[in-house]
Amino acid sequence: MKLRVKKGDTVKILAGKDKGKQGKVLRVLPKEGRVIVEGLNIIKRHTRPSQANPQGRIVEKPAPLAASNVMVVCPGCNLPTRTNISRDSGEAVRVCKRCQRSID
Ligand SMILES: [Zn+2]
Structure with missing residues (x-):
């Protein structure tokens, strides 16, 4: 699938919980037809305690969005x-x- 969106583009989100917001494309995942947009579609990951992180913690990071749900600004x-x-x-x-x- 050929994507119209490229890394570094500013895009507007057309669907989902961050609909209407804009952000910068951090990564494009052409095989999946998805993009990762800075600061948008944030998911919280609860990491298990490990040696580096004895308490475990909550990591927030942007999850991929379907490229069809974003539009280049x-x-x-x-x-x-x-x-x-x-x-x-x-x-x-x-x-x-x-x-x-x-x-x-
Ligand atoms: Zn124009």
Whole structure:
């Protein structure tokens, strides 16, 4: 599955508990069709006590979101947008459908 979202993009969440929020993509998981967004879709993991952590503790970290539930936010018009692929310069570049600005 080809994803339109890339690491470092700002995306808006379209579904789930953080719907409507924006964040930066930390990782893209192409095989799973998922992305990890900084500070969003946080899950709490209770770790068992271990030698390094005698008490055990609660770790909060962002869980992957389905890429279909996020939309790239254009840095030009600052709105969530669909992208077109432009090959003008020989390289495939994503372009905002609203303002035609290059996103890459
Ligand atoms: Zn735009």
